[in-house]
Amino acid sequence: MRNESFFEKVYDVVKQIPAGRVTSYGAIAEYLGSRGSARMVGWAMNKSHIHPDIPAHRVVNRKGMLTGKNHFGSPNIMSELLENEGIKVQNDRIIEFEKLFWDPGRHLH
DNA sequence: TCAGTGACTGACC
DNA sequence: GGGTCAGCCACTG
Numbered sequence: 001m002r003n004e005s006f007f008e009k010v011y012d013v014v015k016q017i018p019a020g021r022v023t024s025y026g027a028i029a030e031y032l033g034s035r036g037s038a039r040m041v042g043w044a045m046n047k048s049h050i051h052p053d054i055p056a057h058r059v060v061n062r063k064g065m066l067t068g069k070n071h072f073g074s075p076n077i078m079s080e081l082l083e084n085e086g087i088k089v090q091n092d093r094i095i096e097f098e099k100l101f102w103d104p105g106r107h108l109h
Numbered sequence: 110t111c112a113g114t115g116a117c118t119g120a121c122c
Numbered sequence: 123g124g125g126t127c128a129g130c131c132a133c134t135g
Binding site: 029035038039044047065093 | 123124129130131132133
């Protein structure tokens, strides 16, 4: 049903990302059937503050870089949240991003 | 309705 | 990995 907006679906996926794992905007967009609309996912994250439990820090770009850290109020919050979950962050980039990558299309098939 | 905006991505270097 | 360019599309005013 389309009772949910595009970003409502995005939140539904993001909330299912397990702790200690990360995914990319493009992966979520692709899972929602809007491949190439990764910007919409990032845009949805921008408004995720209206939702209580959106682990937006577990969503990064396809290179594993914390491009959205600037939207957490303070640039260091995002990396601290990730490190708190056991994810190593160095120079605004997730170490071993490929190993920690969580594909919604594979887990939520 | 139209134009602006953007937490991206792929191509290229 | 990182900068630039162009395409992408849902939402806002």
